[in-house]
Amino acid sequence: MKILILFAHPAFHKSRVNKILTNGIDESENITFHDLYQEYPELDIDVKREQDLLNKHDVIVFHFPLFWYSTPSILKEWQDLVLEHGWAFGSKGNALKDKLFLCLVTAGGPQKAYNVGDFHNHTINQLLSPLRQTAVLCKMKPLPPFVVYGTHAIEKDEVLRHKEDLFYFLDQLINNQINGEILENFEYLNDFIAKQN
Amino acid sequence: MEGNFFYQAFVYLAAAVIAVPVAKKLGLGSVLGYLIAGVIIGPYVLGFIGEEGQDVMHFAEFGVVMMLFLVGLELQPSLLWKLRAPILGLGGVQVIATTILITAIVMLLTPLVWQMALAIGLTLALSSTAIVLQTLSEKGLLKTIGGQNAFSVLLFQDIAVIPILAFLPLLATTEGTHSSGHESNTWIEGMPIILQTLIVLGVIVSIILIGRYAISYAFRLIAQTRLRELFTAAALLLVIGITLLMTQVGLSPALGTFLAGVVLAQSEYRHELETDIEPFKGLLLGLFFIAVGASIDFKLIFENPALIAAIVAGLIAVKLLILIVVGRFFGMRNDSNLLFAFGLAQGGEFAFVLFSYALQNGVLTGSEANPLIAAVAISMALTPLLMLLNEKLIQPYFGTKESVEKKADDIDEKNEVIVAGFGRYGSTIGRFLQANGTQATYLDIDPNNVDLLRKLGLKVFYGDASRHDLLHAAGAEDAKLLIVAVDESEKTLEIVQTAQKHFPHLKIMVRTKYWNDYYDMLEKNLLGVYREFSDTALRMGADVLSHLGYRKNQVQRSLRKFRKHDEEYATDLAKTRHEQKNFIKRGRQVIEELELLMLDDIDKVAKDKDMGWDTETIKEEFAPMIRMQKDEKNL
Numbered sequence: 021m022k023i024l025i026l027f028a029h030p031a032f033h034k035s036r037v038n039k040i041l042t043n044g045i046d047e048s049e050n051i052t053f054h055d056l057y058q059e060y061p062e063l064d065i066d067v068k069r070e071q072d073l074l075n076k077h078d079v080i081v082f083h084f085p086l087f088w089y090s091t092p093s094i095l096k097e098w099q100d101l102v103l104e105h106g107w108a109f110g111s112k113g114n115a116l117k118d119k120l121f122l123c124l125v126t127a128g129g130p131q132k133a134y135n136v137g138d139f140h141n142h143t144i145n146q147l148l149s150p151l152r153q154t155a156v157l158c159k160m161k162p163l164p165p166f167v168v169y170g171t172h173a174i175e176k177d178e179v180l181r182h183k184e185d186l187f188y189f190l191d192q193l194i195n196n197q198i199n200g201e202i203l204e205n206f207e208y209l210n211d212f213i214a215k216q217n
Numbered sequence: 218m219e220g221n222f223f224y225q226a227f228v229y230l231a232a233a234v235i236a237v238p239v240a241k242k243l244g245l246g247s248v249l250g251y252l253i254a255g256v257i258i259g260p261y262v263l264g265f266i267g268e269e270g271q272d273v274m275h276f277a278e279f280g281v282v283m284m285l286f287l288v289g290l291e292l293q294p295s296l297l298w299k300l301r302a303p304i305l306g307l308g309g310v311q312v313i314a315t316t317i318l319i320t321a322i323v324m325l326l327t328p329l330v331w332q333m334a335l336a337i338g339l340t341l342a343l344s345s346t347a348i349v350l351q352t353l354s355e356k357g358l359l360k361t362i363g364g365q366n367a368f369s370v371l372l373f374q375d376i377a378v379i380p381i382l383a384f385l386p387l388l389a390t391t392e393g394t395h396s397s398g399h400e401s402n403t404w405i406e407g408m409p410i411i412l413q414t415l416i417v418l419g420v421i422v423s424i425i426l427i428g429r430y431a432i433s434y435a436f437r438l439i440a441q442t443r444l445r446e447l448f449t450a451a452a453l454l455l456v457i458g459i460t461l462l463m464t465q466v467g468l469s470p471a472l473g474t475f476l477a478g479v480v481l482a483q484s485e486y487r488h489e490l491e492t493d494i495e496p497f498k499g500l501l502l503g504l505f506f507i508a509v510g511a512s513i514d515f516k517l518i519f520e521n522p523a524l525i526a527a528i529v530a531g532l533i534a535v536k537l538l539i540l541i542v543v544g545r546f547f548g549m550r551n552d553s554n555l556l557f558a559f560g561l562a563q564g565g566e567f568a569f570v571l572f573s574y575a576l577q578n579g580v581l582t583g584s585e586a587n588p589l590i591a592a593v594a595i596s597m598a599l600t601p602l603l604m605l606l607n608e609k610l611i612q613p614y615f616g617t618k619e620s621v622e623k624k625a626d627d628i629d630e631k632n633e634v635i636v637a638g639f640g641r642y643g644s645t646i647g648r649f650l651q652a653n654g655t656q657a658t659y660l661d662i663d664p665n666n667v668d669l670l671r672k673l674g675l676k677v678f679y680g681d682a683s684r685h686d687l688l689h690a691a692g693a694e695d696a697k698l699l700i701v702a703v704d705e706s707e708k709t710l711e712i713v714q715t716a717q718k719h720f721p722h723l724k725i726m727v728r729t730k731y732w733n734d735y736y737d738m739l740e741k742n743l744l745g746v747y748r749e750f751s752d753t754a755l756r757m758g759a760d761v762l763s764h765l766g767y768r769k770n771q772v773q774r775s776l777r778k779f780r781k782h783d784e785e786y787a788t789d790l791a792k793t794r795h796e797q798k799n800f801i802k803r804g805r806q807v808i809e810e811l812e813l814l815m816l817d818d819i820d821k822v823a824k825d826k827d828m829g830w831d832t833e834t835i836k837e838e839f840a841p842m843i844r845m846q847k848d849e850k851n852l
Contacts, residue, residue, distance in 0.1 A: 031830035033768045061769035094770075128835060130843045170847070172832065173840035 021194055023051045024077035025124070028084045028095040030057050037126050037171045038085065040179045041186065050194045052077065056094045063097055070102040075115060079193055080160065082151065083124040085171070089140075089147045099154060108158045120193075120200075121155035122209070123148055123165040124186070131169040145207055161200060166209040185213045228265045229273075232258045233503050248351050249601040251503050255510020256598075266511055274508035278566060279460065280501025281347045283494055285375070285471040286456050288350065288368070289478020290491055297479055303366050307547055308373020311561075315342035315539050322535065329585065332388040336580045337589065339381050340572060341532060345565035346371045346471070347505060348600050353560060356604075362549065363556030370561060375472050378567050382467075382574065389579040413467075420466050424459065424473060428480030433668070436486045440664040440679060452493040485667045488660075488690040489680045509566070513594045517587055528592035533599070536562040552612060559607040563600045564593030632658045635696045637682035637712055638703030639670060642728055642749060646700060647675065658691045662703075683711035685719040693720045698744070701727040706734045713741055739791040755780055786817055 025045065029038055032055075046053035054073065060066075074080060084091050106112050125144060133139035134147075144167050145152075155162040166189070168174070168182050189209065192198050206212040232254035240250025258265040266273075320338035323329055329337075349367055350359070358364040408416075432455070439451045456474055463473035481487060518525045540558035549557060572590050575581040634650065634657035636643050643659065650657050659677040661667050670677040680687040682703070693699070693716070701712050709727055716723050726745040729735040738746040759776045763769045790813070 030770055031768075031832075033771060034831060034833075057770040058768060061763075061773040128832060128839070130846050132846060170843050172836045173843040173847075 021078040023079040025053050025081040028056045028092045065101050079120040081122045086127045117159040119160045121160040122163045126168045126171045128172040164206050164209045246601050251506030252510040252598045255507035259511030261515035277505035280505045282470045283498035286474035286478040289475040293482050303369035304373050308370045312342045336388050340568050343374045343565040343567045344561040345597050349560050363553035366557050367560045386578045437664040449493040485679045488678045491690050492686045514591045529595050533562045559603050563596040568593040633697045636700040643702030685715045699723045699725045736791040
């Protein structure tokens, strides 16, 4: 399988965690790392080019830091422009059908803060439900999200461990070693990987 | 002789300058003003001019020739082709029906023989191109259906004069006056008729071919000298040359120049030709109208007031009747039809020519021709009044007045945007506008440039945009935006001043080249002032930063912020610089201002402004808490 990572981070130059996570991620020829803010600094997203890219891949990954419980703005713009009716959804929109959809999220707060009744009062899965539904509407198969919590105070070792988990999983995806049905039983990809180990 | 010329010129000009504004003020239109001026200075009122009025009229008829050239320039060949039905149909039926009816009436009411009656009928069937077109265009009605149809009929009449002139001598019943030498002695006289026809056709074809393929090249050479008066001379030469040529082969000069005008209607020099010929045409036409007024023979009229009045009334009534019927038959609505009929219900200037020709050839005698000439002149003078009557009293009974129908195809020069200067800068704007489906009118002073761009299919016209008449010709009255994209600073200033003075409604956007121009233009209260170097330099600077490894979106934000700040600061500086301008040399001043600017940049732009994306302060506040929670979990 071929993986397309749509990466969106407006202050990548200041990001520690994401620099480590993304470093070397596109060394595999089956992974395309697509840095949206670098490609479209004036937000002039090239719809045709994006759709061509999507056509060439089987797994679509949104990789972003959680900003205000949502994606950075360019990723919303990307959805608004690229996921056209008749192409991505609707009776004739089957371009994305059966592709896998994955969210790769970094969040500043600790895992505990993302719980009902706690600081943010929502789980990450609850917050990501619009993206999940977008994927469903586009006939994609959403995977559970991969989340790195507590980036405001994370140590390098911990980031590297996450990176290892992530790369291992991506490798399995590429080699078709992942059983989608088993995955569905997990709320977060992190749990699935932990179980495997 | 010299003194006489200046005296005459003074009388004519003074009459025009006094009478026309008064007539316009009274809502009568300029044509009536000229005619009244002519009557007043003529032999029967003040007597400033005598019988020489007739000669002046022959000379001033050249104004009609120029007018048809200008009308031709306004008329794309495709539009002319669309008008072929009204020209042949309306025009043909009108001329034939009027001729028959007038001939019949003359034969019924007078003892004249049929030949004389027919000559009178043919002559009176024609209307006055000069008066009708001038009045219609002054009222802005030339592009209405009624106006276009009136024009078509006039055009047919202009063509019809040629066979009528050839036919008249055949109607001769007496010896005639044959004033020697006055007869037209053309080149082709005496040649066999087939050869004559061939020569006439050859002349027409060569006018079309030369106009289409050679003239632009010649005009470009002339324009390259950058001597404006030389271009005017060339334009006059063209019109006069065609007039001479047409006279030599026995065709109507008006028709020839009209044809040349139509051929040149697509040329890039169209606006410039219009602008150059227009004042001559205006003056000569005015002179012509004055001469018509002066030539009205009041002595004759006072001797036979009843007869003349009857002829005038009969002439107008017959023509009105036929025009209304023909117009109705060709499906014109009431309002158009009335405009059409009232416009054309008079005798024309051709009547003067035809009647004197008929006299020479013994078709008519003075006792018939002179009252008719007087009646025609009076009917011409009455035309503006009749049209006024129609407009004010009759039209209101027939519903809405016809307004000009805007057809994008026909009046393609009436664009919302005028771009002055079509070099590297203006052409980029032009391409961008075109790419977004916005047509603009382009003006450029470089003939080579204009030629090249027209080959690429763009609507570019040659001319100096700082001339208000050229801006006018380019449609400045109807345009909304004027884009000044010329290279020279002085020219930019001139264009802005002209436009602000003559077309205050136009919103202006200018390109400036140097800092000083930029500051000067900022004070002009324009819609937008653009430094040509600013944006490209900034983009290049931004690319430098991204090649050095800066994130592109960060660089983009920085660019926009810098530009905004830069423009605000420059505007501030423009306000304050007046106070010190006289003390410091300008060059020095610019350097100092640049220094101030750069200090300000460092102060404001260099600070990272994207605080929303920056998690530094969040980390400071929340990191200890998160660490504490982790520690608790690990314990």
